[in-house]
Amino acid sequence: MSLRHALLGLLAEKPGTGYVLKKRFEQSLANVWSTETSQIYPELARLESEGLIIESARGPRRSKTYTVTPSGLVEIRRWLTEIEPNRSSRNEALLRVFFYFLLDEEEINRLIRKEIEYHRDLLASYEEIEKQLRASPNIGDQFGRIVLEWGLRYEPAFKEWLEWANARAKRAHRTTEGAPRQTRPVAKVRGTKSA
């Protein structure tokens, strides 16, 4: 249940409405966590009913500003310090590379170049954010800056790996040429489909 703690954390930083929380997800947490409004509003209602946040203000368009309560603060600290983080990760890009043996050299090259472009742009956007942070150093963005730093280190490393992978994929294809993994019969059909 990371979403509820993400909401608690954001509200601990600064109270806000569901709408602004969504914006904050998109701006500061885009590459770390994401969610939809359809998940935010019910979760805020649940957090309120559990007393972890309170509706502290009503604004113009029947907007509700929520503020974290003392027990909400206790809860997020408990989560941070006592709950083992879920470290399982999924990376569809890597999963795909795993199956590149099914493609020819040219297609692999095209796909990897596309990835490189994507990550080049992502790095550029991180650098832009970093520039802005440097221009107006907001006390309080310290840990956001630390997370951003990871993006600034990750992207160049990933790009280098993609380039390495592209070169290596060519070599892999050359060495397996004429000996494809798929062409020999792999299993004798012993049973028959019965449904």
Add this chain to the structure above:
Amino acid sequence: MSLRHALLGLLAEKPGTGYVLKKRFEQSLANVWSTETSQIYPELARLESEGLIIESARGPRRSKTYTVTPSGLVEIRRWLTEIEPNRSSRNEALLRVFFYFLLDEEEINRLIRKEIEYHRDLLASYEEIEKQLRASPNIGDQFGRIVLEWGLRYEPAFKEWLEWANARAKRAHRTTEGAPRQTRPVAKVRGTKSA
């Protein structure tokens, strides 16, 4: 729907039963994708009913070996080359760091050290796999090796960042000392809770 294509890809590499597919997920794809048997078996049944795989053999304990069909091969190639990869990522470790402003220096230090240990062990396991691959170079593991290489590059980079983050967190705490973000009243309560 990455799971179905992961299954197709694994079966394209080598036919197998649901049980061995689960093992292969754990061995080769652990850090890339994961799934449970409760997801594998229904998905295999669906893939078979769609003609993308066939039950090619029956073994001892009523085990069913599946093999990818020509249309299954077409499908996974289509997925690889024509479907835009889902690049959205979630990283709970980074999400947590974002909220470290709620903790004191000592706790942050403890948490970061724990992460460093975890990733140290993960890197060691990757290095072990790499050693084994080098010892018995299996043609066909080429792209698995390429994916592994990312792990061998990622882990040291992440560790360095964790160390940097730890040092920087200390600095961040010192500069915000006596000016915590949470202590001033953040919102006037204008409305009242009505449910």
Add this chain to the structure above:
DNA sequence: CTCGTCATGTAAAGCGTTACATGATTTC
């Protein structure tokens, strides 16, 4: 004959995404 592992599945609950619905306020 017992234990471990191989092997396949179902059920239920939780989490996440997509689609849809509605209305209020500000800006031009």
Add this chain to the structure above:
DNA sequence: GAAATCATGTAACGCTTTACATGACGAG
């Protein structure tokens, strides 16, 4: 007064995880 944006929510569907159930085979 029209359009953009602010703002909150529901419904349905799909994916993922946890828990449970069952049984076959092989080793000792």
